[in-house]
Amino acid sequence: MEKADRKTRIAVVASVLIKNPGRSYSLKVFCDMFGAAKSTMSEDIAILRNMLKTYGQGDIEVTLGAGGGVKYVPLLLPEDKTGMLFDVARRLSDPSRILPGGYIYTVDIFSNPAYVCAMADILAGMFNKTNPDFVATVETKGVALAFSVARALSKPLVIARRDAKITEGSVVTINYLAGSSSRMRTMSISKRAVSPGQKALLIDDFIAGGGTVHALCEMMKEFSITVVGSGVAIATALPEKKRVDNYKALLRLEEVDMAGERIVIHPV
Amino acid sequence: MEKADRKTRIAVVASVLIKNPGRSYSLKVFCDMFGAAKSTMSEDIAILRNMLKTYGQGDIEVTLGAGGGVKYVPLLLPEDKTGMLFDVARRLSDPSRILPGGYIYTVDIFSNPAYVCAMADILAGMFNKTNPDFVATVETKGVALAFSVARALSKPLVIARRDAKITEGSVVTINYLAGSSSRMRTMSISKRAVSPGQKALLIDDFIAGGGTVHALCEMMKEFSITVVGSGVAIATALPEKKRVDNYKALLRLEEVDMAGERIVIHPV
Numbered sequence: 404m405e406k407a408d409r410k411t412r413i414a415v416v417a418s419v420l421i422k423n424p425g426r427s428y429s430l431k432v433f434c435d436m437f438g439a440a441k442s443t444m445s446e447d448i449a450i451l452r453n454m455l456k457t458y459g460q461g462d463i464e465v466t467l468g469a470g471g472g473v474k475y476v477p478l479l480l481p482e483d484k485t486g487m488l489f490d491v492a493r494r495l496s497d498p499s500r501i502l503p504g505g506y507i508y509t510v511d512i513f514s515n516p517a518y519v520c521a522m523a524d525i526l527a528g529m530f531n532k533t534n535p536d537f538v539a540t541v542e543t544k545g546v547a548l549a550f551s552v553a554r555a556l557s558k559p560l561v562i563a564r565r566d567a568k569i570t571e572g573s574v575v576t577i578n579y580l581a582g583s584s585s586r587m588r589t590m591s592i593s594k595r596a597v598s599p600g601q602k603a604l605l606i607d608d609f610i611a612g613g614g615t616v617h618a619l620c621e622m623m624k625e626f627s628i629t630v631v632g633s634g635v636a637i638a639t640a641l642p643e644k645k646r647v648d649n650y651k652a653l654l655r656l657e658e659v660d661m662a663g664e665r666i667v668i669h670p671v
Numbered sequence: 672m673e674k675a676d677r678k679t680r681i682a683v684v685a686s687v688l689i690k691n692p693g694r695s696y697s698l699k700v701f702c703d704m705f706g707a708a709k710s711t712m713s714e715d716i717a718i719l720r721n722m723l724k725t726y727g728q729g730d731i732e733v734t735l736g737a738g739g740g741v742k743y744v745p746l747l748l749p750e751d752k753t754g755m756l757f758d759v760a761r762r763l764s765d766p767s768r769i770l771p772g773g774y775i776y777t778v779d780i781f782s783n784p785a786y787v788c789a790m791a792d793i794l795a796g797m798f799n800k801t802n803p804d805f806v807a808t809v810e811t812k813g814v815a816l817a818f819s820v821a822r823a824l825s826k827p828l829v830i831a832r833r834d835a836k837i838t839e840g841s842v843v844t845i846n847y848l849a850g851s852s853s854r855m856r857t858m859s860i861s862k863r864a865v866s867p868g869q870k871a872l873l874i875d876d877f878i879a880g881g882g883t884v885h886a887l888c889e890m891m892k893e894f895s896i897t898v899v900g901s902g903v904a905i906a907t908a909l910p911e912k913k914r915v916d917n918y919k920a921l922l923r924l925e926e927v928d929m930a931g932e933r934i935v936i937h938p939v
Contacts, residue, residue, distance in 0.1 A: 410678035413681075414719055414723075417686055455682075455683070455686060504837055508840050515828075516825060519818070542810060546810075546818070550784070550818060553782075560782040569772055570778070596778060
């Protein structure tokens, strides 16, 4: 293979980093890939960083010293973020989404990679500094979103299941009351999936009363795990007081008016 | 903003395409982004394509004519593919994974973005030409894998649920027998999630008897949807005859020897 020139090195480094967001690569990996000196690669990466920033394509974090490295952080420009969230809000406010009981149909949004990945990148950017050991969620609707946040942060995902399966191995199970309905529900997490002392970031698609996120916090306590943050895509305006205090939301659902066939939802 | 030079254009195009695999962009998007001529952008993209191929970073598909465009396809080099699958097989053959009943614990692998995304890229490459309208799976363990395949192909994901929720809207439900246990199980798909005449790619983490994938095929028939392919991460060697004929697997699980504490699994 002939020696790579600067534009090749920069494009290939961009490719490796962007394909694996949140993962830290030592400079040596790239030096070996191209047979280039550290100073050359440092310069390439500084140039790439500027290019990505200029075109709103995210950031590259460089950590110096032993164990240091470079990693890609998928940040969105404020205007792209706002545009994306307004687009999702507009789609979600279609009155044909109203379901019996005042629920709204959101499954298509939370299964569409374009929306899921953009929302996940925003959430990952919000919680990037909390440095969790894993991302946790409760099955099923939020799994794609939580997995995409985990991917953006390059951390594993832990899924609390409604009903434990034999393939989970030994589990810890808790019972809790789901906010609005006051029905008793169950969630389980595999003992193998987590270790005491770890830090968890909780991600879910939707928060209303906060019963599920609260239960997930309780579950983490059972495992002696610290919750470093909670992020949701959609939070209902009411009840104003949720069962968890510190959560961040992307969209606020103000009203589902079944009689008037109207949904009011907007970016936070 | 000063006019972008070739290395900037190439790096930024790489970033946009790789962040959104499978999504087709018209050349005009990039011409407008850089104030560059179509011929210039075509040349840039041809150069980028060569760079990515040379370094095993995937391919760029160019479709000419009206409605044409460029899209990124995350292909792995044969040696990288083999290396990754051997690594997963090695991890999965750790005897501490053996669970009661001869099951093996795989949750950590199917929740780890590094493994999930690599396996998904391989599966997406296998089924890229089938051009499905959506990817379908059954909750819960395969959701991250199926979502990642959907992301690589830029198609929506459809999740069949074990128990229908009110937030799914109207659903179609079928009952079926799960292969080995002959227990009756249920799966439901939201009527809003799919349309008659569409093409589905089925993705799951595991196939033993094939009862679940078979049931998902039956479900698709209910919706007058054509199944264009079925891909799984792990297939058991036995029973040799599955309830579905045409499936592709990445890994074959030959044996779980509970007495000898041995798991035999290898790339297909």
